[in-house]
Amino acid sequence: MLYHLYELNQAALSPARAAAEVGRLLFRNPLNPASHTPFGRGAAAALELFERSTRRYREPIWDIATTTVDGREVAVRERTIISKPFCKLVHFERDVSASRRRKDNKLLIVAPLAGHFPTLLRGTVRDMLPDHEVYITEWRDARQVPRSSGGFDLEDYVDYIVEFLRYFRGDVHVMAVCQPTVPVFAAVSLMEAANDPKVPHSMILMAGPIDARESPTAVNKFAVSRTVEWFRRNVITQVPWPLPGMMRNVYPGFLQLTGFMGMNFGRHISAHRDHFHHLIRGDGDSAEKHREFYDEFLAVMDLTEEYYLQTIENVFIEHKLPKGEMIHRNVKVDPGRIRRVALMTVEGEKDDVTGLGQTFAAHKLCKSLPESMRAHHEQPGAGHYGVFNGSRFRAEIAPKIKAFMASNRRRTSRLARAFSRNA
Incomplete structure (x- = not known):
């Protein structure tokens, strides 16, 4: 209703x-x-x-037509590699030589499925494109997916990630931003436990709730103060006619947006007041920046009921992954089995969504991973969005990620060959 x-x-x-x-x-x-x-x-x-x-606000477009490679502007086109009912694997294909493609690292960016569209990472993609073959998960709005396509839960999410990683046959680095740090961490753990030769070179986990018990934020405290049944009764509703996903139970994007706005309501009021004055003064540049930000921020998508409630229960209420209690298709998720995939974690000093230590907790769980294959970066002054977007990301965080991937591509390739001989 x-x-x-x-x-x-x-x-x-x-x-x-x-x-x-x-x-x-x-x-x-x-x-x-x-x-x-x-x-x-x-x-x-x-x-x-x-x-x-x-x-x-409708789903934004990527609007990435070109990038700069070795000082030369080259064309970029979006190409769908794998299409699933709830997600597409999209390649931002640069107009460069085949030899250049082989030389550059492949990077799979797993976008959040948390209310906003994947285009929220447009800046991240742009900053990584000049010297990487970039792929991204383009999640579909649940209200646009007919019920005949079936359901989608947290286990399906992990299965999608495993399938996408296996597509690259081991020659890829995976970057998870915010919400997907947990399913990506779980997917890599399962692949390692199964001795899968197609594990990625490295995984970069950014501002995600691996262990939401560390430095709990207002978001975390709200979740643990409610039960799963409370969320089911109060925030789950049904997609109405005439949308394609009519009668599908969802957590609607407009409710998520209400939560986003409520967390910093005063800041949003000030931004709109400033926009009003910019328009009166004729400050076109400032007004356009406001429009660009809110065109993205106010565009939201629905999440399936089963995925949303499982995430709330597993990640924010029960903390099953850090407790060693997370189960996927009757198999225990054990990060202690990770030994070939290098791990980098990134956090923001002023992150009010994912508190300090929540992402770093992944290192504590990777008990079999050598110290030489680990890295952690805490970005001074960065809030949640600053961890993966903007000037700080571009100038300070991205270079560290690129260096980490470059060094661990060679190292993990040698480990993979040794593992194959001993398997």
């Missing part, structure tokens, strides 16, 4: 949004004398804020 009320509200506001957009264009038209007055500029700014605050 909740989803139906949301859709009804969206439909009811449509005429007002259309009228606001017409009014905004009228007051911004330079042929209109009022557009040159404080009243006209204020009216245009207010109408834009209303329209943007009430619109439904």
